[in-house]
Amino acid sequence: MDANEFRRQAYLMVDWMADYLETIENLPVKSQVEPHEIYNQLPSSPPESSESMETIFEDFKNIILPGITHWQSPNFFAYFPANNSYPSILGEMLTAALGSQCMIWETSPAAAELEEVTMNWLKEMTGLPSHWEGVIQDSASSATLAAILSARERASEFNINEQGFTSKEKFRIYCSTETHSSIDKAVKIAGLGRTNLKKIGVDKNFAMNPEALEQVIVQDMANGFNPMCVIATLGTTSSTAIDPVEKIAAICNKYNIWLHIDGAYAGTALILPEFRWMIKGIEKADSFVFNPHKWMFTNFDCSAYFVKDKEPLLRTFEILPEYLRTTTRGKVNDYRDWGVQLGRRFRALKLWFVIRNFGVEGLQEKIRLHIELANHFAKLVENHPEFEVLAPHPFSVVCFRYIPEGLNDPERINALNEMLLKSINKTGKAYITHTRLGGKYTLRMVIGQTNVTMQHVDAAWEMICDTAKGINI
Secondary structure (H helix, E strand, C coil), X not given: CCHHHHHHHHHHHHHHHHHXXXXXXXXXXXXXXXXXXXXXXXXXXXXXXXXXXXXXXHHHHHHHHHHCCCCCCCCXXXXXXXXXXXXXXXXXXXXXXXXXXXXXXXXXXHHHHHHHHHHHHHHHHHCCCCCCEEEEECCHHHHHHHHHHHHHHHXXXXXXXXXXXXXXXXXXXXXXXXXXXXXXXXXXXXXXXXHHEEEECECCCCCECHHHHHHHHHHHHHCXXXXXXXXXXXXXXXXXXXXCHHHHHHHHHHHCCEEEEECCCXXXXXXXXXXXXXXXXXXXXXXEEECHHHHCCCCCCCEEEEECCHHHHHHHHCCCCHHHCCCCECCECCHHXXXXXXXXXXXXXXXXXXXXXXXXXXXXXXHHHHHHHHHHHHHHHHCCCCEEECCCCCCCEEEEEECCCCCCCHHHHHHHHHHHHHHHHXXXXXXXXXXXXXXXXXXXXXXXXXXXXXXXXXXXHHHHHHHHHCCCC
């Protein structure tokens, strides 16, 4: 392919992308294919000779597209959003064209300096302490792993990286029973052992109980364990519960424990001043993460990780082989030292595009709309005699379930809601997911897609009610 052919194909594909996003709500939200249906349509061996882009693109439309779940559909109400937007897509296109490997300042100075600036912008936008420093990670899972590894090294006086574990550490890590599974994974990867991850009970709103946390810490210390790290959450995955940061931070400060705050989804709400109460006490924390690729209209992957003190992070990760030595080292940020990855994408570009094109006011307007739509949906649920809301809904997620009049058996109610979920998703008109809260099978309505409107929410509710009428168990 030469430049002229690239230009011709690119124009065709951009036209297709614009048409796709304009008409996406006409497609089944959740892919309706069966297991292996896509695999069985693809050749078992690669082509020996060149194929035209026309042929390849037709196969994309006819084979690949039916197997895609359309996360950018305004009828996507599942999981947490993984939103994009027009400015983000354009930034991602330019990133692909540049093809830069942004591991250190020398390999693309603009990438490193733009990342530093956009992280500073996010601090200002969210009310984080101005002296904290930020870096873009691929996901909150990687950021949380970085926090736990940094906490491990600080607690061991940076000896584990050098000499490995001994029998003396006996580290303990703490989170609530509602914390994301990435904590379990990070603890395993960090070599700390899942038996040393203590899950703390929650209150009636599914937020961590700080009194129970301190009791477990004190008990562990009395038994010879070394409390190393606490993970608090702003917006837990199941119900978007908000852990009490100020009280947890005071406990961590008292016992010299690293506090990491996971705001992967709900951290975006901090761009609204009325939500800044969530991070009261954050100056006593050590690290914080949120994902612009969830609720800030920026293509996956883009996770904003902030630390109070960058030295433990750098000492945990930096490696300096001769081939990476530069004359600018120490004068600039070489972000390869700020996380697991050596190779790094130019993620800051799309984020910069989004912030500039929306403006802070535009971002705030979108987030407030989503929260208003969630409140509207919650009222619809509350006003229906056969549905109930199961958790507070401070953001744009509503947890609810269906209980037909006269049905009291918990297992039958759970089975009924599972059947309702499957029936809704099978229609292709909307896509929702589930969790369990207090043993109750719970439907999650996540209203955060970039272009969702009141009409989409009302249509989804009408379809949920109509589907429920036809469910029997």
